[in-house]
Amino acid sequence: MMTQSISAMFEALRQKLGPQVQSVRADREDEVYVLLRDADIRPITEHLRGEFGARLVTVFAEDRCSAEGVFFNYYVFEQKGSAQYLIVQAPVRSDTLEFPSLSAELPSANWQEREIQDWFGLKAVGHPNPRRVALHDNWPDVYPLRKDFPLETVLPPFEGERHIYRPAFGEGVLQVPVGPVHAGIIEPGHFNFAVAGEPILYLQLRMFYTHKGTEKLFEKIPIHKAVFLAESISGDSSFSHGTAFCQAIERAASIEVPLRGLAMRTILLELERICNHVADIGAIATDVGFVIANAHASRLKETLVTLNEQMTGSRQLRGMVCVGGVRRGWDQAQLNTLRDTLDSFAREFRDLISLIDSSESTRDRLEQTGVLRPEKARALGIVGVGGRASGVDLDVRRDHPYAAYPRYSFRVPVYQAGDVWHRMQVRIDEVNESIGIVRNAMPDGLQREFRVPVPSIPSDRCALSAVEGWRGEIIHWIRTGPDNHLQRCKIKDPSLNNWPALVEAVQGNIIADFPVINKSFNLSYSGTDR
């Protein structure tokens, strides 16, 4: 589907699917929209998956009732080996409000289709588990992402049951509820374990405790302020989400960011990755009792966030990315600090890893623990670190190049074992690759221009932007509106895809290993809940 010209593709699709395809348009070379005549996505999905081995990246909806008299569902596909995203746009009639569900065949659509049900009031017909997900069970019948729902609506306080968990029966079977407030300093969510003695039979999740109306809010604030909202989608991925957002605006308005700006973004994206990976490696070590390794890892992380501050004024890289590039350039002194800190970090990181490698007991605890098999990972649509440790060879940096990544070579580590040890291994390899990328990008960070002036943003343009955050694939999709505002902003954090991986990986493991398995995925609650 990817190398053909648009008209040839249109012809091919029309022949295959008949009059169901209304039109095909390429908003950008790597962003093609196929508009259907109705909501029935099944034939084209079958075709794209069967003929081209396409992968469903994300599903989301938009209320176009006042402009076009319908809702639209968007299904984003990609195909191995092509940089193009194919976006199928399917109208959902405002009188029936129904669309066919793909979740039975494509579990990765499960939560996202239910999000559409909860937020837009469209019904996913044939969904195997159509219960609420993005609004808790006791929310009144409101559809916050419809245009006629005001952002500031005051809803009555909570009453009644949030969620009825499936009961577990059997001799010695127990249900253990945990959360939403957890023991450590982490985000809130509810885990309901069914255990038979020590082993976990299954895990039920209740998320969206931190749902704070983010996607709706994006429609109400001007674009230059919305950059800061993007930085607050998931605090440990501020720079990745901020960049994904700015890229979307730049694509919509055809703004070309100068090389220096792109190289600086690349460097900061990799610093974010290194920081978080190091912290996770330390946290995984802690959860199996190797506290000394964590002491070193968290010290290393502290030197990295201090570096962040020297490069951007913020320990979490905030307030640096902007539409058109980055807000400030670097001087030679900053680049020297970057080089020196990175050099000493690289040495210390090597020491840390050999410390971990030399601990037989650590390896023992982590190997074969929390296994996510490659077939399962593929079926569930798992992305990012969790996917790559289970044979899912995806990386937006390589597959849909952005920022200055095409200029630097790097390896994408992929393993098949799918256990905690290999999720840690993916992180270790990626840190080493990231160090290489940053070193290669540094000279480009010295060019002249780091930012271009931003014209007023044209209205009614759609754009998709993707970034490989440290967790995995981040997608932002926008439709611009008048007066430098947005009409819609869809946010897909990799965590949204990946929670089912945790559910799968814990099965049959003992409950004492849950923390380390959970940590090895380290998903974002706020990124999921928005």
Next chain:
Amino acid sequence: MFKILQKTVSTGTVTANYPAEPIKISGRFRGRPSFDFDKWKDARPAAEVCPTGAISLSDKGDSRKVTVDYGLCVFCGLCAEASSEQAVRITQEFELATSDRRNLVLAAEYTLNADRTHRGLRKVDRKSVNVETDVESLGKKARETIQKILGRSLAIREVDAGSCNGCELEIVALNNPVHDVERFGIQFVASPRHADMLLVTGPVTRNMELALLKTHRAMAEPKVVVAVGACGISGGIFGVNYASLGSVDKVLPVDVYIPGCPPRPQALLHGILLAIGRLAERLHDNRAG
């Protein structure tokens, strides 16, 4: 084993001695923006770029009231870039925690020219924030309180009531070898029943309100509540909407507010030390009463 020892010895001591000694921070760090109201000829550009509405204007006829709320500020520095005559400058001040929310709000009134720039400064309600800056003695007092009154340990329960996780990262950093709050006897605990202090982040979401209330109820008296970060203090960039109730003090009585987005670890420590002072007062009152 040998490897571990070797690594430990070669690393040495890394813990910083804040607040007994001031910290070294990068010159690039963006702390509190300071406002020179006399020099400020036009507040509109700053208010226009401010992402959270921390700078707000209300014009009436030929007069303008300018309000600056550090409880909303995310320390982005845009106001300084947008203002001329150096009327707004980014400082390196970060010890902004206070027990009085009103301390975080500055206000000034101007008369206006025909082009809506400032003609004259009519009055200033508050020029700059009035916070506890003698952190060294704050640290000493807190140590004494922990040692003598609290039985050598202060237990904190942290609740994320809806944050983006940015504040959590800095709270976790308090436990790393560099910041190491355990040197004060400060511990983060799992059960609210053991906790003296509740540290709350995030705009409180509709979905977390109940869990937050239950956690607070489970704590024994006396207890103190600390609201962390722009979101915890004011709702931050999220504000109030169908899913967000906004500030923590809408749900619980708050004793100390710690500005920042997120507050750096030393800013958190400063606020926690301040809250220990409040706790000591409350313990004292309880015993006296």
